[in-house]
Amino acid sequence: KAGVTQTPRYLIKTRGQQVTLSCSPISGHRSVSWYQQTPGQGLQFLFEYFSETQRNKGNFPGRFSGRQFSNSRSEMNVSTLELGDSALYLCASSPTRQETQYFGPGTRLLVL
C-alpha cells in the first residue's frame, strides 16, 4: 500500500505571497493531520480534518487554513507568508481519528 504523499517536496516563496500544499493520505485513511516542524519550535500541531471537516486546530494564526476533499485528500494554505513560516510541513493520515498516524515525507517551505 502506498504511503502518504505530499506535493510539492520543496517550495521557495517570498514574503507576502501565499502557498498551497497538498497531501494524499494512505488509501482508506480518512483522517488527515498537519504539523509544522521548525528548529526552534519543534513539531507543532496545525489542524486535523475528518469527513471534510476541520475537527481541531492548533495555536496558529488565521493565515493558516486547510480543507479536505471527499476522497480524503487534503490541502493546507498559508496566506501572506512571513519569514517565520519557513518550515517542514508534515501531513499524517490515520484510518480513523483515534488510530496511529503515519507521516508523509513533508514539504519544505522556504520564505525569502
Place this chain on the structure above:
Amino acid sequence: AQSVAQPEDQVNVAEGNPLTVKCTYSVSGNPYLFWYVQYPNRGLQFLLKYITGDNLVKGSYGFEAEFNKSQTSFHLKKPSALVSDSALYFCAVRDRLMMDSSYKLIFGSGTRLLVRP
C-alpha cells in the same frame, strides 16, 4: 496539559552496543505514547506505541520501549545498535481533547542518535 520531555539532545553509541533514548511524560489519565524516527530529508516513521497492556512494547527494526508508570518514563531501547540507526528520534503523547474523541500528537524536542562504526 499533556507533555513529553526528551532530556538528551544527542546520544552517542558504538555499533553493536545497546542503546537507550530517554523520554518522560506528564499526562492526566492513561498515557498513549509513541516513538517516531526521522531520517534526513524524510518524514516521521512510526516505530511503536504503548496504549495499554504489557509494559515492554516491541516495534519496528528491532526497537522496543519500556513503559514505567512509577517513573513516568517511556524509554526507547535496542539491544545492538547499527550505524543505520543514526537518526532523529521523537517521543510523542496523544493529547485527548475533551470535546470529542479525536487526538493530536504532542512531541518531545527530539534526540539525535549517532551510532559510530
